[in-house]
Amino acid sequence: MSTPITALLARGAGGLPPATPVDFARLRLPASPNTCLAAPPGAHPEAQISVPPLPVDAATAWPVLRGLGDGMPRVFRYGEWPERRQMQWVARSALMNYPDIVAAELVPGPAGAGLFLYSRSLFGWSDLGVNRKRVESWLAALDAALRRR
Template sequence: MNPVSALLGRGPEGLPPPAPLDFGSLVLPRSPNAALAAPPGHPVAARAHLPSPIYPVPAERLFETLLVLVDGFPRCHRLGAWPERHQAQWVERTRWMNFPDLVWAEAVPLPEGSGLLLLSRSLFGWSDLGVNRARAARWLEALEVAVR
């Protein structure tokens, strides 16, 4: 990845190729520029920065709803999707400085329905001033409204 082209690019321009994320082996950065959300009881929930709701729909439907919802968000571009994993990756560019933040989301089956694992992280800088946590909360709220 060329940092200059990543900062000057639009949408996915200048970014590394998309790749699925293994949430189970995820090591969070030491920097405060990432936010992880997970449903209660999920193995990664102990490391999460915020809880993800339990949605009363199967993981397949949650994933399909998520794709349609996020593809409509401003400054957000899908980089890749892995339907067999119910996972996708996006870039959302910040409004004022065009910084690219990467977001992965994976719908996981739960006994009561499904949950969402979500990681939002900055590619540049040490601190994001809470932008990724706010984004994760906004995505979770919008998905909950869309599902119900």
């Protein structure tokens, strides 16, 4: 059984319930300020960051997105749904080992792939901007990886 204590004591994705895909069309952000959602322009009314179309189509971007968290400190794969082109990772804080969930999904678009990127804390009310900083850094990392391919 997963409890907050087991989630904090575990490593990687341990101690967390099984991952389930995020339905970005129905996603409603919580009242707490410990989340950040990036989405294609006009794709979600609560998005805090607008992501212009990627310079490639979704099929080309998918393998790059799948590997995005690999090698990042304290980031572990959590779930994958290739048919949706959606990935999830657990990102653990350095000091307290708090687990945050990062979900990303590629959607087809006329000018290139659209990207949803959502980072959320599982515990607490405020994250002091950690999830927004994470989303911004992951967007930059994806952009750099796509340019290298």
